Amino acid sequence: MTIAELSPEQQKDTNKAAAKNPLTAPAPDLWRDPNAKPFVVFDNVTKKFDDFTAVDNISLNIYRRELFCLLGGSGSGKSTLLRMLAGFEQPTSGRILIDGVDMAGIKPWNRPVNMMFQSYALFPHLSVEKNIAFGLKREGLADGDIKKRVANMLDMVQLGHLGKRKPHQLSGGQRQRVALARSLVKNPKLLLLDEPLGALDKKLREETQFELMNIQEETGVTFVVVTHDQEEAMTLATRIGVMNTGNIVQVGEPHDIYEYPNSAFVARFIGSVNLINGRIIEDEVDSVRVKSQDMDAPLYLNHGISCAPGQEVNVAIRPEKIMLSRELPEQTDNRCEGTIEDIAYMGSMSIFRIRLDSGKEIRVTQPNIARDMGARFTWNDRVHMYWDVDSAVVLTS
Amino acid sequence: MTQSTSHQEPAIGLARLAQLFSMLWQFIGLGRVNWGRLMVIAVPYFWLALFFFIPFVVVFKISLAESAIAVPPYSSLLDWDLEEAYLNIKINLGNYLFLWEDSFYLDAYLSSIKIAVISTLLTLVVGFPIAWLIARSEGTTRTVLLALVILPFWTSFLLRVYAWMALLKKSGPINDILMAVGLIDQPIQMLQTDFAVYIGIVYTYLPFMILPLYTALEKLDMTLVEAAADLGYRPVQSFFAVIVPLALPGIVAGCLLVFIPVVGEYVIPALLGGSDTLMIGRVLWDEFSINRDWPMASAVATVMLVLLVLPIMLVRNRADDQEGKA
Numbered sequence: 001m002t003i004a005e006l007s008p009e010q011q012k013d014t015n016k017a018a019a020k021n022p023l024t025a026p027a028p029d030l031w032r033d034p035n036a037k038p039f040v041v042f043d044n045v046t047k048k049f050d051d052f053t054a055v056d057n058i059s060l061n062i063y064r065r066e067l068f069c070l071l072g073g074s075g076s077g078k079s080t081l082l083r084m085l086a087g088f089e090q091p092t093s094g095r096i097l098i099d100g101v102d103m104a105g106i107k108p109w110n111r112p113v114n115m116m117f118q119s120y121a122l123f124p125h126l127s128v129e130k131n132i133a134f135g136l137k138r139e140g141l142a143d144g145d146i147k148k149r150v151a152n153m154l155d156m157v158q159l160g161h162l163g164k165r166k167p168h169q170l171s172g173g174q175r176q177r178v179a180l181a182r183s184l185v186k187n188p189k190l191l192l193l194d195e196p197l198g199a200l201d202k203k204l205r206e207e208t209q210f211e212l213m214n215i216q217e218e219t220g221v222t223f224v225v226v227t228h229d230q231e232e233a234m235t236l237a238t239r240i241g242v243m244n245t246g247n248i249v250q251v252g253e254p255h256d257i258y259e260y261p262n263s264a265f266v267a268r269f270i271g272s273v274n275l276i277n278g279r280i281i282e283d284e285v286d287s288v289r290v291k292s293q294d295m296d297a298p299l300y301l302n303h304g305i306s307c308a309p310g311q312e313v314n315v316a317i318r319p320e321k322i323m324l325s326r327e328l329p330e331q332t333d334n335r336c337e338g339t340i341e342d343i344a345y346m347g348s349m350s351i352f353r354i355r356l357d358s359g360k361e362i363r364v365t366q367p368n369i370a371r372d373m374g375a376r377f378t379w380n381d382r383v384h385m386y387w388d389v390d391s392a393v394v395l396t397s
Numbered sequence: 398m399t400q401s402t403s404h405q406e407p408a409i410g411l412a413r414l415a416q417l418f419s420m421l422w423q424f425i426g427l428g429r430v431n432w433g434r435l436m437v438i439a440v441p442y443f444w445l446a447l448f449f450f451i452p453f454v455v456v457f458k459i460s461l462a463e464s465a466i467a468v469p470p471y472s473s474l475l476d477w478d479l480e481e482a483y484l485n486i487k488i489n490l491g492n493y494l495f496l497w498e499d500s501f502y503l504d505a506y507l508s509s510i511k512i513a514v515i516s517t518l519l520t521l522v523v524g525f526p527i528a529w530l531i532a533r534s535e536g537t538t539r540t541v542l543l544a545l546v547i548l549p550f551w552t553s554f555l556l557r558v559y560a561w562m563a564l565l566k567k568s569g570p571i572n573d574i575l576m577a578v579g580l581i582d583q584p585i586q587m588l589q590t591d592f593a594v595y596i597g598i599v600y601t602y603l604p605f606m607i608l609p610l611y612t613a614l615e616k617l618d619m620t621l622v623e624a625a626a627d628l629g630y631r632p633v634q635s636f637f638a639v640i641v642p643l644a645l646p647g648i649v650a651g652c653l654l655v656f657i658p659v660v661g662e663y664v665i666p667a668l669l670g671g672s673d674t675l676m677i678g679r680v681l682w683d684e685f686s687i688n689r690d691w692p693m694a695s696a697v698a699t700v701m702l703v704l705l706v707l708p709i710m711l712v713r714n715r716a717d718d719q720e721g722k723a
Contacts, residue, residue, distance in 0.1 A: 088623055108626040121624035125642045134638070135628030186628065 030063035031239055037100075039064040039222055040085070040190065045094035047080050054080040056246035057094070067216050067223040069233040071269070072243030078226045081243075082192050085224060086115045099189055109138075114188035118195040120179035122167040128178050129154070129163040135186045153181040156215065173204045180212070184219060193225045197232055209235050230270045234258065242266050258318075263397045267316040274322075274362050275395070276315045283309050288394055289333070290315055294360040300333035301392045314395040319365040321391035324352065324377060325384045335386040338362060340379055354383060420713055424650065453702065460695035463489045471691045492696035502680065502697065506704065509677040512591070512666075513659040516598040520606040520655050521648065523599060528610035528647075532617070543611070546604050558597055558668050565593050565669070589671035597665040602658070606651040613647025614640075649712055657705050677701055 030036040038061035047055040055077040062068045070078040083089045084096060087108035096103045098113065114135070122131050129150050136146045154160045157177035167175055176199065183191055196212060197205045213236060216223050227233050233240050234254045241251045242265075250262045261267035264275055278292030278299060290299040290313060299315050307313060329335050341361070342353040345368075352364040364385060377383060422438075462471040476485035496502045531542045549557060564571055565587040572584035587593050617640065625635035641648070663678030670676070677697065685694035 086623075086627055088626075107631075108623070109629045109631055113627075115624075115627045117620050117624060119618070119620055121618070121620040123621060123624075123639060123643075134625070138629035138634070182628070 029238075031061070031066065036063055038062060039066070039099055040224070041095070041097040042081070043095040043097070045081075045084065045091045045096060047077075047084060047089060048092045053246050055084070055091070058246075058248055060241060060248055060251065062222065062224060064222055065220055066238045067213065067225065067236055069225045069227055069237035069240045070243055071227055071230060071233040071240050073228055073269075075245070076243040077246040078228075078243045079194060082115075082194055082224065082226045085190065086113055086192055087111050112189040113192060114183040114186055114190075115192040116179050116183040116194065116196055118198055120167075120175050120199075122175060122178055122182070124167055126166075127163065128159065128165050128167070128170070131167065131178055132182045132185050135182065139186070149185055153185045156184075156218075157181045172199055172201075173208065176200060176208065180215070184215070184221065187219075188221060191221050191223050193223060195227055195229075196225060197229070198227070205232070212236065234270070240270075242269060244269075260393055261316060261395065264314050264316070264395050267314075267393075267395060271318060272363060273316045273318055276317070276360070278313060278315060280307055280309050280311050280313060283307060287389070290394070294356055294358040295336035297335045298333055299392065300389060301394065302389055303394045305394060305396060307394065307396055311396070315392050316395050317387060317392040319351070319363045320349075320367075322362070322364045322385050322387050324364060324366060325386065326381075328384055329386040331386055334389070334392070335384060336362070337382065337384050340377055340381045340383060343377070343379065352377065352383075354385065417713075423646075424653075424713070456695045457699050459691055460492055460693075460699050461488045461490070462692045463487075463491070464690045464692050469691065470689055489692070492693050493700070495693070496696055496700060502677075505675045505677045505680045506700070508675040509660050509662075510704070512594065512598070512674075512676060513656050513662075516595055516602070516659055517606075517652050517656045519595060519599045520602055521652060524603055524606035524610055524651065527603075528607045528614050531607070531611050532614035546607050549604065554601065555664065557601070558665060561593070561597050561600065562588060562668060565596070588669065589674075591670065591674055593669035594666050594674055597669045598659055598662065601665065602655040605654040605658075609647045609650035609654065610644065611647075613644040613650075617643055653709065653712065656708065660705055661701055 040060075040062040042058050042060040045055055045058050046053065058077075058081065070081055072078045080089060084091055085098070085103075087103065087106060087110075090104070098111070103111065123134065126134065132150045132153050133146050136149060141149075150163075151160070154163055157180055159174060159177055159181070162170065162174060167178065170178065176196070180196070183193075193212075197208055200208060209232060212223075225233070225236060227236075237254055239251060239253055240257050242249045242257065244265055250257060250266045252260075257266060257270055261270065261273075267273040267275065276290075276292050276294055276299065278290040278294075280288055281291045281298065282289035286302055288301060288303050288307065290301070292299060292315070301315065336356055338354040338356040340352055341355045344351040344353075347368070349365050349367045352366065354362045354364060356362060362385060458474060459471055462474055464470060465472045472487070472489075474487060476487065477483075478485065527546070531539055531546070534542060563569055566572075567584040567586065567588070571587070572581075575581045576584065621639055621643070622635055625639045626632070630638060661678045661681075662676060663682055666674045666676045666679055667682075681694055681697045681701070684690050684697055688694075
């Protein structure tokens with residue numbers, strides 16, 4: 001089997017190696033039900049610091065048992081949104097509702113919300129047990145009950161043997177678990193996680209994100225996660241809200257955000273993408289033909305958005321959806337030719353940087369299905385690239 | 398493994414000494430011990446030996462002598478009888494016994510400690526918010542505020558106490574203002590009261606409280622306070638559950654820096670206090686200059702020193718325990 005014979009479906013699967021754990025029951029997809037009652041509501045929320053607008057008129061619904069990821073770069077307003085849920089910041093205008101209750105004027109210590117801080121914020125003077133018991137002490141529980149709940153939490157995060165240690169005697173991964181246990185032990189209605197995996201190294205991060213998902217599904221708590229790491233968001237989230245300069249640019253399930261980004265910003269932010277600039281030459285009900293100066297053949301693709309002939313658009317195509325061949329493909333649309341400029345061998349796949357005659361660079365990734373795949377194409381080879389009607393999307397913004 | 402054993406075995410005494418050293422070092426608020434700096438610190442150690450330890454031995458020696466009309470006004474402990482080849486050692490414990498028997502001295506000690514405790518607490522209460530404010534401010538504001546704390550040191554301590562005398566006296570501005578506003582009909586007696594003593598002490602020793610507190614609070618991670626709020630703690634509750642424990646080293650250092658010199662304070666009670674303000678520093682002075690009883694004065698001084706060293710030892714042991722646990 002050659003790369004060219006791989007269907008886009010298979011390629012997609014290889015790429016999304018980190019699939020959800022099939023053993024645990026999926027969360028109910030409440031957000032797909034138009035009649036479902038949202039659990040967290042942002043209603044035209046704006047937050048200004050002096051004359052800087054951190055959050056710009058955001059409206060957003062998050063549903064019960066969701067693991068919602070706010071994804072964005074630094075300064076996108078994602079952390080401010082989270083801090084407003086925790087009660088550390090008050091919106092300049094707009095309303096925030098949690099479980100139907102307007103949170104205006106409700107102090108952090110009175111909210112049914114707990115937060116896991118990016119720095120973990122473990123109390124350095126208290127042992128692991130006492131850190132976890134810290135929040136329970138305010139609830140006037142009997143000592144025995146506190147002990148039992150702390151022990152349960154410690155077992156859940158597999159730290160039963162480290163209860164007596166102080167935070168500075170723990171590794172980064174262990175601290176992260178303590179922070180998680182401490183924020184979950186009060187059974188919050190809503191758990192906020194600020195870059196929960198940010199301080200962990202790559203391998204640990206992969207293990208921990210599955211654990212986090214399992215814990216979320218086990219406890220049934222609604223999670224709101226802030227992250228700048230798109231891979232983390234893709235794996236963890238039931239839905240992702242992509243943020244940019246105080247706005248939510250797109251909200252959707254990871255699959256939708258990846259396959260149907262609504263703007264060049266989202267397409268670029270999530271994964272890598274080739275953006276080909278062109279003009280619409282033919283607009284039909286469910287398909288469109290685009291002519292780009294970068295390639296001879298027109299781009300022909302299925303689409304569902306409204307646009308007009310002559311309009312300037314970007315066509316986004318993911319690197320893994322492009323196929324390579326030495327022979328001219330039979331299709332007359334969706335193809336181009338270029339010279340391989342660079343190959344990066346990544347083990348599971350190879351990344352090709354191919355220069356078109358127009359000077360445009362196209363990035364193509366190919367899974368290394370057989371061992372000698374890498375030898376099929378080499379530097380300075382002329383190659384043809386082609387893709388399916390379903391592979392690319394039109395972006396009007 | 399081999400590394401650590403070879404590290405520990407040869408000199409436990411040396412390690413212990415090093416530990417005490419690092420304790421003292423951290424206690425002064427200079428952070429972790431840098432052994433390169435050890436060479437530098439040897440100089441002040443020499444200084445302490447020369448100007449603290451040796452004089453103390455001399456004072457202790459005098460306290461064991463008897464008062465005499467002579468120059469110097471005390472008997473010698475060692476008496477060489479060269480002809481008979483006798484060495485007479487005469488140690489007089491009478492001064493210490495007298496300290497115990499005459500309740501005047503005990504009262505003076507207790508009163509000094511009471512005044513020191515109360516004024517230490519007052520300084521802590523006044524100094525904490527100031528230190529907090531400085532630690533939470535940024536950039537130039539912080540520099541200016543810190544400079545303001547240190548600024549009084551630029552004028553003589555005596556001058557500042559005299560200034561308080563002028564402020565607090567019956568015809569002083571405070572009484573004038575209170576009368577002008579109509580809060581009082583007659584000037585209140587503030588000078589020559591314990592009140593004036595407390596004002597003077599708190600004012601004088603405030604920087605010694607603020608600076609160590611500031612150092613501790615500046616390091617405090619504010620997300621910990623947010624975490625406490627998030628876990629259901631109101632500001633007052635998180636103050637006692639998070640801020641106080643984490644600022645404890647600064648609180649302890651500040652309290653000792655105030656408490657110790659205040660116990661022996663002489664100038665402030667002498668200038669601002671009344672005749673009934675009993676403090677051991679004053680007793681010592683009277684004993685020495687008015688009664689001209691040097692041995693008695695030395696005994697008073699020796700006991701005072703022991704009383705001052707005890708709390709330090711206690712604090713040091715506590716810190717020692719914590720170090721051991723960590």
